[in-house]
Amino acid sequence: xxxxxxxxxxxxxxxxxxxxxxxxxxxxxxxxxxxxxxxxxxxxxxxxxxxxxxxxxxxxxxxxxxxxxxxxxxxxxxxxxxxxxxxxxxxxxxxxxxxxxxxxxxxxxxxxxxxxxxxxxxxxxxxxxxxxxxxxxxxxxxxxxxxxxxxxxxxxxxxxxxxxxxxxxxxxxxxxxxxxxxxxxxxxxxxxxxxxxxxxxxxxxxxxxxxxxxxxxxxxxxxxxxxxxxxxxxxxxxxxxxxxxxxxxxxxxxxxxxxxxxxxxxxxxxxxxxxxxxxxxxxxxxxxxxxxxxxxxxxxxxxxxxxxxxxxxxxxxxxxxxxxxxxxxxxxxxxxxxxxxxxxxxxxxxxxxxxxxxxxxxxxxxxxxxxxxxxxxxxxxxxxxxxxxxxxxxxxxxxxxxxxxxxxxxxxxxxxxxxxxxxxxxxxxxxxxxxxxxxxxxxxxxxxxxxxxxxxxxxxxxxxxxxxxxxxxxxxxxxxx
Amino acid sequence: xxxxxxxxxxxxxxxxxxxxxxxxxxxxxxxxxxxxxxxxxxxxxxxxxxxxxxxxxxxxxxxxxxxxxxxxxxxxxxxxxxxxxxxxxxxxxxxxxxxxxxxxxxxxxxxxxxxxxxxxxxxxxxxxxxxxxxxxxxxxxxxxxxxxxxxxxxxxxxxxxxxxxxxxxxxxxxxxxxxxxxxxxxxxxxxxxxxxxxxxxxxxxxxxxxxxxxxxxxxxxxxxxxxxxxxxxxxxxxxx
Numbered sequence: 001x002x003x004x005x006x007x008x009x010x011x012x013x014x015x016x017x018x019x020x021x022x023x024x025x026x027x028x029x030x031x032x033x034x035x036x037x038x039x040x041x042x043x044x045x046x047x048x049x050x051x052x053x054x055x056x057x058x059x060x061x062x063x064x065x066x067x068x069x070x071x072x073x074x075x076x077x078x079x080x081x082x083x084x085x086x087x088x089x090x091x092x093x094x095x096x097x098x099x100x101x102x103x104x105x106x107x108x109x110x111x112x113x114x115x116x117x118x119x120x121x122x123x124x125x126x127x128x129x130x131x132x133x134x135x136x137x138x139x140x141x142x143x144x145x146x147x148x149x150x151x152x153x154x155x156x157x158x159x160x161x162x163x164x165x166x167x168x169x170x171x172x173x174x175x176x177x178x179x180x181x182x183x184x185x186x187x188x189x190x191x192x193x194x195x196x197x198x199x200x201x202x203x204x205x206x207x208x209x210x211x212x213x214x215x216x217x218x219x220x221x222x223x224x225x226x227x228x229x230x231x232x233x234x235x236x237x238x239x240x241x242x243x244x245x246x247x248x249x250x251x252x253x254x255x256x257x258x259x260x261x262x263x264x265x266x267x268x269x270x271x272x273x274x275x276x277x278x279x280x281x282x283x284x285x286x287x288x289x290x291x292x293x294x295x296x297x298x299x300x301x302x303x304x305x306x307x308x309x310x311x312x313x314x315x316x317x318x319x320x321x322x323x324x325x326x327x328x329x330x331x332x333x334x335x336x337x338x339x340x341x342x343x344x345x346x347x348x349x350x351x352x353x354x355x356x357x358x359x360x361x362x363x364x365x366x367x368x369x370x371x372x373x374x375x376x377x378x379x380x381x382x383x384x385x386x387x388x389x390x391x392x393x394x395x396x397x398x399x400x401x402x403x404x405x406x407x408x409x410x411x412x413x414x415x416x417x418x419x420x421x422x423x424x425x426x427x428x429x430x431x432x433x434x435x436x437x438x439x440x441x442x443x444x445x446x447x448x449x450x451x452x453x454x455x456x457x458x459x460x461x462x463x464x465x466x467x468x469x470x471x472x473x474x475x476x477x478x479x480x481x
Numbered sequence: 482x483x484x485x486x487x488x489x490x491x492x493x494x495x496x497x498x499x500x501x502x503x504x505x506x507x508x509x510x511x512x513x514x515x516x517x518x519x520x521x522x523x524x525x526x527x528x529x530x531x532x533x534x535x536x537x538x539x540x541x542x543x544x545x546x547x548x549x550x551x552x553x554x555x556x557x558x559x560x561x562x563x564x565x566x567x568x569x570x571x572x573x574x575x576x577x578x579x580x581x582x583x584x585x586x587x588x589x590x591x592x593x594x595x596x597x598x599x600x601x602x603x604x605x606x607x608x609x610x611x612x613x614x615x616x617x618x619x620x621x622x623x624x625x626x627x628x629x630x631x632x633x634x635x636x637x638x639x640x641x642x643x644x645x646x647x648x649x650x651x652x653x654x655x656x657x658x659x660x661x662x663x664x665x666x667x668x669x670x671x672x673x674x675x676x677x678x679x680x681x682x683x684x685x686x687x688x689x690x691x692x693x694x695x696x697x698x699x700x701x702x703x704x705x706x707x708x709x710x711x712x713x714x715x716x717x718x719x720x721x
Contacts, residue, residue, distance in 0.1 A: 032698050049519035056513040063512055066503040079682070084489075085496035095492060137704055138695035154695060161697045185693060185701040192705060197615050213680050223649060223691035223706025230645045230683070231607075241499065248677040252668035253520060256632075266537065267632035267688045270706075271667070276682035281641035284607035285682060295499050303506040 008335040009358040016329040022158060026330050029157050033321040036264020037372070054257050055376045057250045058312035061242075065302065068211040068244045069293070075214025079276035082290045089119040092294045096121065096203075096236055097128055099290050103234050105130065105200035109192075111218070111225035112136040113205030114152055114315060115238045115294055117337045121203075132203075135192050135224040137185065144171045150331030152338060153262050153317040158330050192224065202228035202286070206239035207258070207314075208251045213275060216291065217251055219258060221269040229274060235286040237274075241293050242302075242311040248273075254314055257374040262316040297350040303398045306385060310345055312375040319369035319379060325362060334359065341369035345382045353390040354404025360386045409447070431464040523631050523666045527718050530630035530663045535714065537633020541689030542702055543710045550659075553715050554584035557622065557655060560711065561598035566619040570651055573602045574642030577624035577657050603644050614646060620653035621646075621707075628663035629670055634688040635712065636670055638681050645683050654690075654707040659715045 016022055041047040061068060073083045084099075086092035100108065108130055110116065122132040122143070134143040138156035141164055142149060149155030156164070161179050168187055169177040175187055196202075204225055208217040216237050218225045229235045245251055259265045278285035301307050320326040320340025331339035336347040336359065344363060348356040360383055369379040389397060390405030420427045438460035443452040451457070463471075525533060535545055548556040561569055572578040582600055598619075607614065623643050627636040635656055639645040648654050664670035667686060671677055676684065691706030702708060 029698055046519060046522075049516070053516060053519055056515050060512045060515070063510060066500050069500065069503070084492040085499055086492070087495045087498060091491060091495060135705070136695070137693045141695065154698075156695055157698075161699070164696055181696045181699040181701050184696055185704050189704055193615060196705075197611060212677055215680055221691070222693045222704045224704070226645075226649050226685075227705050230649065231611075241503075248680075249668060249671050250515075252666070252671055253517075255667065263694070267629075267634055267667075267686075269541070269687065269689050269692055271634075271686040273676075273680060273684045274682070275680040275684070279641070279682045282639075282682065283603060283605065283641065283644040284646045285644075293499075295495070299499055299502040299506070302503055 008356075009333060009362050012333040012335060013325075013329040013362065016333040021160070022330050023328060025158055025160050026327050029154070030321050030327045033264060037261060037318060037321070038264075040260040040264050040266060050253060050257050051374055051376055053253050054314075054374055055312065057245060057254060058314070058375045061245045061250075062302070062308060062311055064246065065242070065244070068246055069241060072209055072211040072214060072244050073293075075211065076291060077214075079214045080289065081214065081216075081276060082288070084290065084292045085295075086292055087295045089294070089296050092119050092238065092292050092296075093121055093124040095292050096238070097125065097130070099234070099236055100125070100130055100201055101128075103201065103288070105234060107195075107199045108132045108201045108203055108236075109195050109199035109228050109232065110134050110136075110139070111202070111204040111220070111228040112139055112155070113203065113238055114149075114337065115205055115240055116203065117149060118296060119238070119294070121238075133192075133195055133199075135195065135228055136220075137188055137222060137224075140188055140192065141167070144168075148332070148337070150339065151317060151320060152315055152340075152342075158332065192227075196224075196227040196231045199228075199232045201234040201236060202230075202232040203236045203238065204229050206237050206243050206291075208254060209239055209244040210246075210248045210251060210273075211244055212247050215248065216274045217255070218270070218272040218274065219255065219268045220272070221265075223270060226270055226272055229272070230285050233286055234288045234290075235274075235277070236290045236292065238292045238294060241295055241298050242313075258314050258316050261318040261372070261374045297400060300398050300400060301349050307349065307382060307399070309377050310342075310349060310382060312377055313342055313346075314375060315342075316374060318372045318374065322368045322372045324364065324366060324368065341379045342377070345377075345379055345386060348386055348390075349400060352401025352404060353386050353399055354401040357390045357405035360390060413447075428466070431466065435460050435462060435464050435467075517668075520666065520668045523669075525630055525665060527660070527663075530628075530665065531660045531714070531716070531718065533630040534628050534633050534663050535712075537631075538635075538688055538710075538712065540633070541692070543633070543689045543712055546711060546713045548713050548715050550715055550717050553657065553713050554581050555588075557581060557657075557713055558585060558588065558598070560655070560713075561620070564620075564653075566598045566653070568599045568601045568617075568619050569655070570601045570603050570614075570618050570621040570647055572623070572643035572647065573604055575624055578622065578643065581622060603647055607644070607646060614650050618651045620655055621648060621651040622655045622657070623648050624657045626662065627670055627674060628658050629665075629667050629686065630663050631666040632688065634667065634686045636664075636674070636684070636686055638684045640681060648687065649706050652703070652707055653709045653711065654687075655711045655713065656687075657713045657715065659717050661717045 076083050084095045125132045134140050141156040150158040165179045168175050206216045207219045259268050277289040301310050319342050323341050326340040336343050338346050344359045365380045367380050389399040389402045393403035443457045546556050625635045626638050664673055690702050690710045691704050692702045693704040694700050
């Protein structure tokens with residue numbers, strides 16, 4: 001329990017800050033995204049109404065979650081979609097492998113799915129001899145370099161045009177070097193269209209799952225989602241269990257606020273509703289559609305009335321676009337599938353507040369994330385709550401890894417403090433020493449250097465407040481207003 | 482099929498465990514009310530709906546051809562000839578597809594436009610002509626079941642007569658839209674079309690040609706799907 005904690009975010013954030021190219025790429029991208037979002041919401045009152053409605057819809061969905069999931073499953077099954085459930089990422093990976101193997105599928109073409117990133121599905125399938133190819137342009141770009149997404153909506157946002165031009169000319173067969181975005185896009189189109197044509201199976205995520213109809217909704221601009229879900233003979237969809245909403249008409253406002261918050265678009269190019277495999281007489285579409293519903297810690301998050309709000313998230317990425325920390329360090333510094341503010345509350349709840357303690361502390365609590373969140377998730381409040389959970393073992397709490405973020409040093413510091421406060425004489429003595437000799441303490445001393453590394457060392461007052469008050473009372477009570 | 486049996490057993494035990502955890506967490510409680518006035522505010526008269534849709538879709542590079550109920554097949558044909566299209570994929574079983582084919586055949590009988598764009602029926606399962614569909618088709622023609630004024634968008638319900646890939650795989654998508662079918666918003670369209678009660682295996686909204694901004698937030702059109710979306714906008718408002 002008192003093992004020294006692993007540190008990921010602090011060190012990689014420090015490294016990222018020293019990379020001017022990375023910082024310039026993110027700065028430009030985030031400034032653009034913030035401006036575009038703002039232009040989509042010219043009327044603050046209208047935006048607030050839409051946020052209130054969206055928040056209410058997601059809250060209602062969560063209040064009825066088990067019933068809605070059962071209704072959704074029953075309707076999917078009626079429509080011919082095979083529904084599977086997985087408690088862990090390992091189970092979900094095995095399920096998908098089983099489905100692919102039962103069809104003899106060797107190649108899988110993927111639409112963008114953050115849940116599949118959560119599962120590390122690609123690596124798992126490659127180990128079993130199945131090629132998993134990302135087809136979203138951004139995902140394709142980072143897969144060529146063996147990287148992970150640095151943003152949940154724009155996975156290759158950390159790269160600039162020159163970097164992509166170099167990469168394409170090296171990694172795509174017969175490609176010439178060009179920095180023209182249209183030509184680069186055309187190159188990827190050529191490679192990927194052949195892959196869509198040849199793939200044995202397609203995989204997608206799910207933006208919204210509709211209980212009343214048993215429908216999977218997919219939001220996209222490129223058409224790779226439609227290609228992946230309609231061209232191959234087998235379509236497998238993966239979703240987190242929180243994605244379900246009651247009615248299709250509830251999806252309309254969520255969709256409206258999703259695209260505007262995410263990329264500042266009033267509408268995406270495609271809004272695709274999949275309610276079943278190829279129907280009677282249909283000439284295309286997959287013969288089989290499977291859906292894997294993943295828990296991976298979500299039901300535990302659900303159990304806590306305050307933390308449950310985390311599951312309202314519709315994955316728009318507005319919180320990272322507006323985060324002063326994310327903008328400066330980029331997505332990779334978080335060393336987590338979900339970066340930025342939402343990742344800071346989601347990852348520790350999934351993986352444990354102890355192991356990912358530096359994520360919950362890596363925030364200035366400025367509140368920008370909560371302010372722009374389209375479903376009003378109180379991210380700063382949840383961060384504060386998780387900071388407590390990391391060092392306490394409250395009886396009612398179900399938070400993963402609660403209390404494991406308490407270090408031996410922190411423990412001793414608190415014990416020392418408690419000891420001093422209980423013994424007035426000792427406290428006064430300590431205060432006397434601190435005020436007289438605190439200045440002499442070197443800035444590089446252990447513990448103190450955590451503060452002084454980036455700030456000047458505070459100098460204690462020459463006399464403690466108690467001392468001053470006592471002497472002033474004796475000398476006739478001078479008042480300081 | 483031991484694998485499938487084991488995985489389905491694992492899946493059903495996962496299902497039971499997940500649902501029981503969710504139920505134990507205690508849902509219920511009063512549901513927050515849904516105030517949809519923000520959605521109801523989005524309403525426009527018919528002609529404004531048409532203009533709004535057009536403006537919204539043109540902003541994302543959709544092209545429009547103006548037509549009337551009587552001349553839209555000729556407008557489509559003129560476009561195909563102008564662009565020098567080799568062929569146009571259509572659904573012979575759909576109302577719009579049948580009308581297009583009949584009018585083009587009549588023109589041809591009357592000696593107009595010999596040669597030019599050939600109509601190509603999508604009349605067999607995709608497996609029988611996947612390669613040709615990907616590599617040998619210049620354009621696809623589909624009808625629509627409506628449009629969305631607020632943001633701009635076409636509503637499609639692909640089916641046996643008008644398969645899913647017609648609006649996706651060919652580099653040009655030609656779509657027929659009757660102005661009288663344009664709804665205020667996606668929300669009102671869902672209600673008007675009864676999509677919440679029953680949906681076919683696939684339904685969708687399309688607002689423009691395929692696009693991406695994944696390279697340096699620079700917009701590029703025609704990434705995976707159609708490079709161009711052409712709407713044949715039939716003004717039937719005076720008749721409605």
